[in-house]
C-alpha cells in the first residue's frame with residue numbers, strides 16, 4: 360500500500376523526528392501508513408507568513424499556506440509561553456519577546472526580560488501551549504497541548520531551548536532545562552499535542 364504523504368510545515372529536524380518517533384511507537388500498522396515530510400522535502404524555502412495574534416491562527420496560516428501553494432495534506436504547529444500575571448504574555452511573541460530591546464530571537468534576552476518583569480510579582484504561574492492544525496482529506500482538525508508550571512526566580516539547567524531554564528513544570532522540583540529530552544517530552548505541551556495528533560491519525 361502507498362504511504363499517505365503528510366507534510367509537517369517546519370524545517371525543525373527535532374520536531375520532525377519527534378512526530379516520526381511517536382508514529383513508530385504506535386506500531387508498524389500506523390507508521391507504515393504515513394510518510395512525514397518536511398518543508399525542505401517538498402522544496403518550500405520561502406518564509407511562510409505567521410502574523411496572527413493566536414497560536415491556532417498562526418498554525419492555521421502556516422498549514423493553509425503549504426496546502427494552497429503545494430497542494431498537499433499537511434499540519435503546522437505554533438507554541439509559546441503564557442504567564443498569568445503578565446496577561447498571558449509573551450504568548451505568540453515568545454520567540455521575539457525582547458525585540459523591543461533590540462534583541463531578535465534571543466533566548467537569553469527573552470529570559471532576562473521575563474525575570475525582570477516578574478521581579479516584584481508573587482504569582483509566577485505560567486504555562487506552555489502548543490496548537491497543531493491539520494489539513495487533511497479536505498478537513499481541518501486542531502490539537503492542543505498545555506503544560507502548567509511556574510517561572511523560577513533564576514535560571515537552572517542547560518538542556519533544551521527557549522525558556523526551559525526558567526520554567527518548572529507543576530509537580531516537579533526541576534526546570535525543563537534540568538530534564539532529559541525523554542522526561543520533558545513525556546509531559547510537555549508539544550509532546551501532548553503531537554500525541555493527540557498521532558492518536559487521531561491512528562483512527563483514520
Ligand code: IMP
Nearest residue numbers: 436437438439440453454520521522523
Ligand atoms: P515554536 O512555535 O515551537 O517555534 O515556539 C516559539 C517560541 O516559544 C520558541 O522560540 C520559544 O521561545 C518558546 N517555546 C516554545 N516551546 C518551548 C519549550 O518547550 N521550551 C522553551 N521555550 C519554548
